[in-house]
Amino acid sequence: MGKNISDIYNMLQEIAWHFGNHGFDEECCExxxxxxxxxxxxxxxxxxxSIQEIGNALNFTKSGATRIIDRLENKGYAIRERSPVDGRVCCVAVTAEGKLVISKVTEQYTVYLEDMLKGLEPQKIESIKDALKTMIELIQRQESIQSDDE
Amino acid sequence: MGKNISDIYNMLQEIAWHFGNHGFDEECCExxxxxxxxxxxxxxxxxxxSIQEIGNALNFTKSGATRIIDRLENKGYAIRERSPVDGRVCCVAVTAEGKLVISKVTEQYTVYLEDMLKGLEPQKIESIKDALKTMIELIQRQESIQSDDE
DNA sequence: ACATGATAGTTGACAACATCAACCACTATG
DNA sequence: CATAGTGGTTGATGTTGTCAACTATCATGT
Incomplete structure (x- = not known):
């Protein structure tokens, strides 16, 4: 049984590699x-x-998150606004250009994945989708447990 | 249909994030x-x-691969040997300590994943495994197509 | 045999990026 | 209104991967 599970882990890691930062030959997203x-x-x-929420969501420190938002702002994809409720927090929001770039990249990926999956029966694709959904739910549950600990 | 596919992509990306470099709070593997x-x-x-093969397998330049092997060698997990067949190439091999650390980390991950998956019926786990295997095959096929292009 | 070109690997300079700690601005509490 | 707490920013720093130039080895043709 342990062997089975460690196989699954290895496969997850391979997939993570491919769809993560190292799967790209060049720029990843525009x-x-x-x-x-x-x-x-x-x-x-x-x-x-808020900046901190971004940091938490992506596993960055708050200063790391600041830097990321800096870059997004410089590229014109996001803007910072002071929260009207609490003058300390930044409300980060997408710009129209930001929305555009997201949909552009998503479109690109969809084509790529569609090509990759073509040849599979729809039923098979559905079962992949199911499996992924289950994994996501497990991840989310586990993350919420972690944040309870803090 | 496109929506379906882009959902799948987004889920893959989430999973990649979690099991990739950013899913760890601290050190990832010892x-x-x-x-x-x-x-x-x-x-x-x-x-x-060889060094280059490592680079190709992981999407690094050869100098990047050199640096990675440097680090592994310094930590005592790998060694370089000149190939007896071709004096230019390095045969990189694992040391006993390297093998040890891999099995240690794998063990760790297995426990982690086992805990995550407990509660799912065995049949569900099997279908996840199936789905992942299919994805891996698609990735590998696609990588071999890419390398044919070059 | 040897000149020429190709290939494997290394290295110095560099740039991108995330962290830490110190800091500022604002809020909440007594 | 003083004090502590919180959100965000910033300078200094360390890690990490790339590029281009370099060395060493191999393969080829004459």
């Missing part, structure tokens, strides 16, 4: 690094996402 | 970075793995 792209996606999902 | 660990695993799988 003029964004993967880190920046992930941050932008998080920002896009939320109304008023 | 005293190794993820990159070093991946390289060590590759080395371990092959008898006489």
């Amino acid at each position: 003029d964004l690094s993967l880190v920046e792209f992930m941050a932008l996606k998080k920002v896009c999902d939320n109304k008023c996402f | 005293d190794l970075s993820l990159v070093e660990f991946m390289a060590l695993k590759k080395v371990c799988d092959n008898k006489c793995f």
